[in-house]
Amino acid sequence: MSKKRSRFSLLLASMMAFVLLLSACGGDKAAPNGGTKGENKASSSSEKPVELIWYTIGTPQKDLDRVTEEINKYTLEKINATVKINMIDFGDYTQKMQVKVVSGEPMDILFTSSWALDYVQNARKGAFMELDSLLDKQGKGIKEMIDPAFLEGSKVDGHNYAIPANKELPAQEVWRFNKEFLDKYKLDISNVRSLESIEPLLKTIKENEPNITPYAMVKDFMPVLPFDYVIEKMPMAVYLDTKDYKVVNILESPELKDTLKTIRKYYKAGYVSPEVDTTTSVDDLFKSGKWFMDRAATQPMADNLWTASYGYPVVSTPASDAYIYNWSVMGSMQAISANSEYPEKAMEFLNLLNTDAYLRNLVDSGIEGVHYEKVGDNKMKNLEASKSYDMPTFSLGNIMITYLNESDPDNKWEEFKSFNAAGVNAPLLGFNFDTSKITQEIAAIQNVREEFWSSLMTGTVDPEQYLPKANEKFKAAGLDKVIAEAQAQIDAWRAANNK
Numbered sequence: 001m002s003k004k005r006s007r008f009s010l011l012l013a014s015m016m017a018f019v020l021l022l023s024a025c026g027g028d029k030a031a032p033n034g035g036t037k038g039e040n041k042a043s044s045s046s047e048k049p050v051e052l053i054w055y056t057i058g059t060p061q062k063d064l065d066r067v068t069e070e071i072n073k074y075t076l077e078k079i080n081a082t083v084k085i086n087m088i089d090f091g092d093y094t095q096k097m098q099v100k101v102v103s104g105e106p107m108d109i110l111f112t113s114s115w116a117l118d119y120v121q122n123a124r125k126g127a128f129m130e131l132d133s134l135l136d137k138q139g140k141g142i143k144e145m146i147d148p149a150f151l152e153g154s155k156v157d158g159h160n161y162a163i164p165a166n167k168e169l170p171a172q173e174v175w176r177f178n179k180e181f182l183d184k185y186k187l188d189i190s191n192v193r194s195l196e197s198i199e200p201l202l203k204t205i206k207e208n209e210p211n212i213t214p215y216a217m218v219k220d221f222m223p224v225l226p227f228d229y230v231i232e233k234m235p236m237a238v239y240l241d242t243k244d245y246k247v248v249n250i251l252e253s254p255e256l257k258d259t260l261k262t263i264r265k266y267y268k269a270g271y272v273s274p275e276v277d278t279t280t281s282v283d284d285l286f287k288s289g290k291w292f293m294d295r296a297a298t299q300p301m302a303d304n305l306w307t308a309s310y311g312y313p314v315v316s317t318p319a320s321d322a323y324i325y326n327w328s329v330m331g332s333m334q335a336i337s338a339n340s341e342y343p344e345k346a347m348e349f350l351n352l353l354n355t356d357a358y359l360r361n362l363v364d365s366g367i368e369g370v371h372y373e374k375v376g377d378n379k380m381k382n383l384e385a386s387k388s389y390d391m392p393t394f395s396l397g398n399i400m401i402t403y404l405n406e407s408d409p410d411n412k413w414e415e416f417k418s419f420n421a422a423g424v425n426a427p428l429l430g431f432n433f434d435t436s437k438i439t440q441e442i443a444a445i446q447n448v449r450e451e452f453w454s455s456l457m458t459g460t461v462d463p464e465q466y467l468p469k470a471n472e473k474f475k476a477a478g479l480d481k482v483i484a485e486a487q488a489q490i491d492a493w494r495a496a497n498n499k
Helices: 064-079 088-104 119-124 132-137 140-145 148-153 179-184 196-208 254-268 283-288 302-310 343-355 357-365 384-389 412-422 439-457 463-476 480-496
Strands: 013-014 050-057 081-088 109-112 163-164 173-178 213-215 227-229 235-240 291-297 313-317 333-336 372-374 379-382
Touching: 013 088, 013 283, 050 088, 050 343, 064 081, 064 343, 081 088, 081 173, 081 179, 119 333, 132 140, 132 343, 140 343, 140 357, 148 163, 163 254, 173 179, 179 313, 196 213, 196 254, 196 291, 227 333, 235 480, 254 439, 254 463, 283 302, 333 343, 357 379, 384 480, 439 480, 463 480
Parallel strands: 050 081, 050 109, 213 291
Antiparallel strands: 109 333, 163 333, 173 291, 173 313, 227 235, 372 379
């Protein structure tokens, strides 16, 4: 999630997720290691510089090349390496990157998570390099800086295959609002929580603001439901309050059926875009302010981040409780490709990115004096040019060395620690589903998901007709077999861990 930005991830949302102790930087100010910017040059100037190829998620930014030039001046001095940053938009990232991974396309560093370019499955398939020894050698700073819960919670079969972003640990969803319209129509959000509770607000905007999108929804929308998913955004889950850890098919749950009826009603009423099931980004709406509400993953002081990002007030209210899921621990990670020519140098870069405040803020916020200005030792304010460089902060690494927004309290990171400590462990936290025995079924289920999921979840089709069809196709693809395998593994995991 970005301090300038719209998304968290988590998710986060989700996020899944979606950020920011800080050392000062710029000019000759102190760097986090006690030196000054530009010190600690690469150990051997006789070595040929390495160019690292980095693929990461997010809408490609207009000023990316300009900022990358500054990044490379710094990394060349520090670690004798430069980076070529390739950005792929959120809605396209998984599909495009999976093709690149399978084809063996050259790359060194790549974004992965529980929700984009599936971390666990790709780690088990050998797409990512095991990082244990690299972390001990070139990644010591990472181990010292980030919350140990992230590295421990993101292990796959006892090993680390990616570096998690040091950010919010639990996932909590909120309803976000463009405050202009709340004020204009004196709309009260104090009792807003459920999907149904937002209907009167949407109705007011639809009737009075014909040029405003009431709900800025995208095709990968997933309603808030009381489940912990075996695989995120797939129809196998246990209830959050489960006692017996029974895996259920959510397509047959009364909670999903009722929710889809509500979403369908909102679609038919024109509260969401008629093209929602093909919409991968609503960034243009956010930049123009022509939206009323949406849902997003949150973190402490998230409203300040969104307000700074968009240039107008954004406020929020909870849509869910804060749970620590596998996918929130794994909600934002950078892996090193198993085919990387320069794994040690790639880890050196990731170590620098996660420990060096100058580099982290340069990658995140752009060039000081161009995209933002400092308003304190560790506080910043966006300038107009930030619209040409608006990176998703949550996806880039340790958020706790990024600059605070000018409206953020000085104790923001203490608030993060409190937020992380208060998160409730979801029932499947620590369980990683091994799909090696059901690869064909998982692939078939994924194909069915591509056919039905977006249309169902966004209300584009009538759930009374399409939910039974979808469920029938999921079962034909092997959903019941997958559920049985998941149940067997969860039962064994519970027995081994005294759950």
